[in-house]
Amino acid sequence: MAAAAIQPASLPRRRSFWTGTPEVYFTKAIDNSRLVKVEDPRRTREMRQFGVALGCLFLFVMAYAFQHFKAIEYGYKIESLKSQRDGLVEMNRALRLEEASLRDPERIDRMARELGLQSPQAGQVMRMDTALPEASSSVMASLTPVSVVSTR
Numbered sequence: 718m719a720a721a722a723i724q725p726a727s728l729p730r731r732r733s734f735w736t737g738t739p740e741v742y743f744t745k746a747i748d749n750s751r752l753v754k755v756e757d758p759r760r761t762r763e764m765r766q767f768g769v770a771l772g773c774l775f776l777f778v779m780a781y782a783f784q785h786f787k788a789i790e791y792g793y794k795i796e797s798l799k800s801q802r803d804g805l806v807e808m809n810r811a812l813r814l815e816e817a818s819l820r821d822p823e824r825i826d827r828m829a830r831e832l833g834l835q836s837p838q839a840g841q842v843m844r845m846d847t848a849l850p851e852a853s854s855s856v857m858a859s860l861t862p863v864s865v866v867s868t869r
Contacts, residue, residue: 818824
């Protein structure tokens with residue numbers, strides 16, 4: 718009875734149909750030190766094929782995930798650039814309105830009168846496009862003395 722062991726107290730007890738019989742476990746020492754593993758070439762080939770297939774599947778999944786995340790990133794960039802473009806369009810509209818208000822002839826005339834300037838007299842204005850009959854020749858700017866008449 719030395720080879721037989723009675724169930725220790727730490728292991729759970731299972732109830733059996735026969736209540737008076739204790740459960741008995743036999744310990745058997747297994748020695749696998751003398752076993753030699755025999756290589757199975759078919760199993761090795763199957764494992765290599767499985768590994769290659771798994772690697773290909775991994776690469777396909779990673780390529781799909783990379784493309785998916787890049788598409789999401791580009792979507793965010795496009796939306797950011799669209800909002801930036803809309804801001805620039807609005808700024809351009811505001812600048813065009815400001816330019817139109819600054820080019821208002823009445824405003825320019827009022828500022829010129831505040832500075833003491835007068836309207837040009839006949840013969841003081843010479844247009845460059847009508848002065849020379851030949852448009853292909855070069856035009857040289859020149860300074861013509863103008864007499865200032867004070868009205869004060």
